[in-house]
Each structure stands twice: as C-alpha cells, then as structure tokens.
Amino acid sequence: xxxxxxxxxxxxxxxxxxxxxxKRTMRLCEQCARExxxxxxxxxxxxxLHNFLAGLLHNEFGFPTTGPTVAPAGARCEACGLTEAQFxxxxxxxxxxxxxxxxxxxxxxxxxxxxxxxxxxxxxxxTGGKVRVINxxxxxxxxxxEAISREEFERAAELRDAIRExxxxxxxx
Amino acid sequence: MSxxxxxxxxxSRWMDxxxxxxxIVISSRVRVARNLAHLPFPHLLSREKAEEVIHAVxxxxxxxxxxxxxxxxxxxxxxxxxxVERQILVEKHLISPDLLEDFERKAVVLRDDEVLSxxxxxxxxxxxxxxxxxxQLNRAWELVSRLDDxxxxxxxxxxxxxxxxxxxxxxxxxxxxxxxxxxHLPGLVMVNQIKGxxxxxxxxxxxxRGLYGxxxxxxxxxxxxxxxxxxxxxxxxxxxxxxxxTRQLLGQERAARxxxxxxxxxxxxxxxxxxxxxxxxxxxxxxxxxxxxxSDLRLGIDMGIIKNIPAPLIIExxxxxxxxxxxxxxxxxxxxxxxxxxxxxxxxxxxxAAQQS
Numbered sequence: 001x002x003x004x005x006x007x008x009x010x011x012x013x014x015x016x017x018x019x020x021x022x023k024r025t026m027r028l029c030e031q032c033a034r035e036x037x038x039x040x041x042x043x044x045x046x047x048x049l050h051n052f053l054a055g056l057l058h059n060e061f062g063f064p065t066t067g068p069t070v071a072p073a074g075a076r077c078e079a080c081g082l083t084e085a086q087f088x089x090x091x092x093x094x095x096x097x098x099x100x101x102x103x104x105x106x107x108x109x110x111x112x113x114x115x116x117x118x119x120x121x122x123x124x125x126x127t128g129g130k131v132r133v134i135n136x137x138x139x140x141x142x143x144x145x146e147a148i149s150r151e152e153f154e155r156a157a158e159l160r161d162a163i164r165e166x167x168x169x170x171x172x173x
Numbered sequence: 174m175s176x177x178x179x180x181x182x183x184x185s186r187w188m189d190x191x192x193x194x195x196x197i198v199i200s201s202r203v204r205v206a207r208n209l210a211h212l213p214f215p216h217l218l219s220r221e222k223a224e225e226v227i228h229a230v231x232x233x234x235x236x237x238x239x240x241x242x243x244x245x246x247x248x249x250x251x252x253x254x255x256x257v258e259r260q261i262l263v264e265k266h267l268i269s270p271d272l273l274e275d276f277e278r279k280a281v282v283l284r285d286d287e288v289l290s291x292x293x294x295x296x297x298x299x300x301x302x303x304x305x306x307x308x309q310l311n312r313a314w315e316l317v318s319r320l321d322d323x324x325x326x327x328x329x330x331x332x333x334x335x336x337x338x339x340x341x342x343x344x345x346x347x348x349x350x351x352x353x354x355x356x357h358l359p360g361l362v363m364v365n366q367i368k369g370x371x372x373x374x375x376x377x378x379x380x381x382r383g384l385y386g387x388x389x390x391x392x393x394x395x396x397x398x399x400x401x402x403x404x405x406x407x408x409x410x411x412x413x414x415x416x417x418x419t420r421q422l423l424g425q426e427r428a429a430r431x432x433x434x435x436x437x438x439x440x441x442x443x444x445x446x447x448x449x450x451x452x453x454x455x456x457x458x459x460x461x462x463x464x465x466x467x468s469d470l471r472l473g474i475d476m477g478i479i480k481n482i483p484a485p486l487i488i489e490x491x492x493x494x495x496x497x498x499x500x501x502x503x504x505x506x507x508x509x510x511x512x513x514x515x516x517x518x519x520x521x522x523x524x525x526a527a528q529q530s
Contacts, residue, residue: 079213080213080217082217090216091342091343092214092216092296092341092342093214093339093340093341093342093343094213094214094216094217095212095213095214095217095331096208096210096211096331096333096339099333099336099339099346100333106343109343110336110343110346110404113343113344113401113402113404114346114347114402114403114404114405115402115405116347116402116404116405116406117335117336117404117405118335118336118404118405119333119335119336119337119338119346119347119348119404119405120405120406120407121337121347121348121350121406121407121408122318122321122337122348122407122408123332123337124321124325124330124332124338125322125325125326126325126326127210127325127329127330127332128330128332128334130334131332131334134334
C-alpha cells in the first residue's frame with residue numbers, strides 16, 4: 001500500500017489522530033509520518049481561528065459543545081436570514097444588519113475578544129456624518145469642562161456656543 | 174506597472190531594505206476590513222451580488238476624486254490570472270491565500286508601486302492593505318486611511334455608531350484594523366529566548382504568527398507580530414502600541430546578537446560561513462532548508478561577517494525560491510525534486526552575480 005500523503009513511498013506507519021472526539025487513521029511512509037508529527041508538535045499550534053471562535057460562541061449562546069447539535073429556534077437576522085445557530089457554528093456574521101439583530105447577545109463576545117464594546121476610532125467621512133458631529137461635541141464638552149475648571153470663562157462661552165451650533169445641526173439632521 | 178509586470182517581477186518595494194530598522198524589521202503592513210452596506214458578507218453572497226461588489230469597486234477607483242487622492246489603481250478579477258500568477262501574488266504578500274479559494278467571485282486592486290492593494294470579496298467585501306519596507310507603521314496607516322477615504326467617496330460602508338466598521342468576523346469589528354510587522358529574530362532564537370519573549374507579547378494584546386499568516390509556521394526565523402484587539406482603541410493607539418513593542422523586541426534582538434558575537438563568535442561565524450557555503454554550492458535544496466540558511470546568511474550580512482552580499486537580495490531570494498516563482502522562472506510544471514534542483518541552481522546564480530558586481 002502506498003503512502004496516503006506523498007503517494008510515492010510505501011506506507012509503513014499507521015498514524016492515528018483524535019480531533020474533537022473523531023478518530024482518524026492515516027497510512028503513511030516513515031518520512032511523511034515524521035513530518036506530520038513535527039508539524040503537530042510545532043511551536044505554533046495549527047488552530048483554525050473560525051472553528052475556535054465558533055466554539056467560543058457555542059458556549060456563549062448556550063448551545064451544547066459536544067454531541068450532535070440540534071439547532072434551537074433562536075434569533076434570526078431578518079435581512080440575510082442567518083440564524084443564531086448558523087452563526088455559532090461558523091463564527092461569521094451574515095451581513096451588517098446581523099449586528100443589530102443579535103446585538104445584546106454579541107456584547108459578551110466582544111467583551112471577551114476585545115475587552116470592550118464601543119468603537120472609538122475612525123468614522124467614515126460621508127456615511128458617518130452624524131457620528132463625526134457627536135464625537136466633535138464630546139470633545140468640545142471635555143474642553144469646556146477644562147476651561148471652566150481653569151476659570152477661563154471667555155473661552156468657555158466660545159466653546160458653549162460651538163457646542164450649541166453643532167447640536168442644532170444634529171437636530172436638523 | 175501592470176499586473177503582468179507585478180507577477181513577472183519577484184521584487185516588491187517592501188523587499189528593498191530601505192526602511193528604518195530594516196536590519197530586523199523586514200516589512201510593516203496595515204490592513205483594514207470594510208464592507209458595503211445593504212449587501213450580505215462575501216460568504217453569503219450570490220454570484221450576481223459578488224459581481225455587484227466588484228463592479229462598485231471598479232467604479233470607485235475610476236472616480237476622479239479617488240485618482241487625485243490615491244493614484245491610479247488597477248482591478249483584476251482573480252479568474253483572469255493563471256493559477257501560478259495567483260500563487261505569486263500570495264508569495265509576494267500582496268494578497269492572502271484565502272483569495273485563492275472560490276476565486277471566480279474575487280478580485281484584487283493594485284497600485285502601480287505594489288504598496289497599496291485591495292482584496293475584493295475575501296472574508297469581507299474589501300480588505301485594504303499597505304505594505305512598506307522596514308518599520309513604517311504610521312506611514313502605512315496614513316496611506317491606507319487615504320485609500321479608505323478615496324473609496325468611501327463613492328461607496329457606502331456598513332458602519333454602526335457604536336460598533337464602528339462592521340465585519341464578517343466579530344474579531345475585526347470596530348476599526349477593522351490589523352497592523353503587523355515582519356521581524357527577523359535569529360538572535361533571540363539562537364540564545365533560546367524566543368519563546369519567553371513571544372509569550373510576553375501575547376499578554377500585551379498582540380499575536381505572533383508565521384511568515385504566511387494564520388496557522389503557518391515561523392520559517393527562517395521570521396515572525397509576524399500583529400494587534401489582536403480592534404474594538405475600543407483608536408487606530409493611532411493600536412499602532413503606537415505595536416511600534417513600542419516592536420522597539421522593545423529590536424532592543425532584545427540586538428542585545429542577543431551582541432552577546433552571541435561577544436561570547437560565541439567562532440560558532441556564529443561558523444554557522445554563517447556554513448550557510449553561505451551550502452547556498453553557494455549545493456545542488457539540491459528544499460524550501461525549508463533554504464529558508465533556514467537564508468536566515469543565517471542574512472544574520473551574517475547584518476553583523477558584518479559577510480560583506481559582499483546586499484541584504485535585500487536575501488529577502489528577494491526568499492520570495493523567488495517559493496514554488497510558484499520557480500514554476501514562473503522555469504516556465505514549466507515542476508515535480509518537488511525538480512523544484513529543489515532549480516531552487517539550488519537559482520540561488521547559486523544569484524549569489525555569484527551579487528559577488529561579482
């Protein structure tokens with residue numbers, strides 16, 4: 001019998017792997033067996049990120065981690081049709097709207113991955129107009145508090161007017 | 174440079190060894206994930222909708238404002254390239270291996286100088302990337318951000334006020350930003366400190382991976398360090414953190430090299446000399462062996478032990494001797510054994526040419 005990996009040399013080794021309770025046996029030549037084992041013992045574990053994440057989500061969403069998965073009805077994204085069970089299996093969301101439909105249940109996941117649940121970085125210039133204004137107001141409010149604490153009242157008045165102007169813009173949409 | 178020239182030329186700007194700290198930091202890369210609003214993410218995208226995304230990107234890069242802001246970029250559908258050409262783009266780090274799967278629905282956008290690229294319909298609709306030589310993360314972010322603004326002038330992104338940029342995988346949500354540096358750390362490996370050092374890094378919200386990304390081994394003592402968190406930190410903070418950790422690593426690697434030179438000089442020179450000898454004279458060479466010898470030789474060049482070989486040549490050889498490039502260079506399909514023979518031949522040729530010049 002030839003080696004299942006290189007299909008060149010005769011198979012002399014039976015390599016058995018148990019992954020997620022599934023047993024798999026490969027018939028290999030000595031060289032391929034050595035290479036595969038070296039890979040398995042390698043410094044970097046060969047973990048697929050999505051599978052790993054899916055496992056994490058599985059727990060988070062309260063699905064059993066072992067045994068056959070019976071998909072509970074669960075929530076479903078109305079925009080793309082992705083179910084919670086599908087998400088927990090793949091670790092990928094289906095569309096931007098999924099974040100809204102699964103929202104509260106995703107928060108612990110974000111907290112676990114990022115230690116955080118709120119974006120503080122870049123905002124798109126055109127499509128994120130409103131957020132940019134809100135962020136600007138927040139920054140001005142912080143400056144206002146600082147100006148008041150330093151008793152710089154003229155500066156504070158300027159800042160207050162700027163904030164009012166932006167808030168008006170926001171209301172007018 | 175057209176896409177044909179890109180796949181025919183083994184050299185990319187990120188390999189030219191000109192950036193700051195380029196004796197240890199091979200390259201800096203910044204990528205951001207973006208998605209178009211009102212369309213399913215690529216893994217749920219129908220053929221027609223995938224086409225819609227490609228079309229929208231094509232229109233966006235032809236826009237006048239985009240051209241002024243970013244320059245001329247060219248979109249190529251993955252199915253317009255041969256399998257070897259596609260693989261070469263991976264070997265040059267211009268696209269990820271994931272763009273090769275189900276490639277009928279995918280495309281790549283490249284700027285002439287190969288510094289900026291966009292993958293279309295990978296895990297997210299858009300993955301914008303900037304790759305520069307040496308430690309230039311701030312510059313890379315600046316360029317990616319400009320490319321991002323240029324695209325956003327015509328494309329509607331999936332963005333949420335609270336969560337930021339929405340991505341297929343929750344690990345990318347927020348900034349969608351992954352910044353990474355590729356480091357050559359033979360000193361720390363030789364003094365047996367690499368495990369401890371890299372272990373510490375993972376405690377600082379960073380991850381370490383091999384040369385060709387997720388799930389690959391660290392070949393040739395090359396390590397890729399990148400941020401893990403994308404939500405709740407501003408882009409500039411993520412990058413500043415990575416730069417400061419990289420500087421620490423640079424210090425430790427240099428200290429390890431000095432210690433080796435001081436205390437084990439003969440062994441070090443022997444190792445470098447042996448690597449040089451094998452690379453110059455071997456007739457059959459596997460890619461693993463080549464990678465580890467390249468690392469030793471590069472260390473010898475950086476430490477002044479080897480004087481007549483330019484350092485960037487080693488990085489170029491690392492790319493040139495990968496399987497797809499060998500097929501390209503020889504113009505035919507090669508068996509693994511033939512590849513090893515051609516690889517050795519090519520290395521001998523390149524090294525002796527460098528010596529003579």
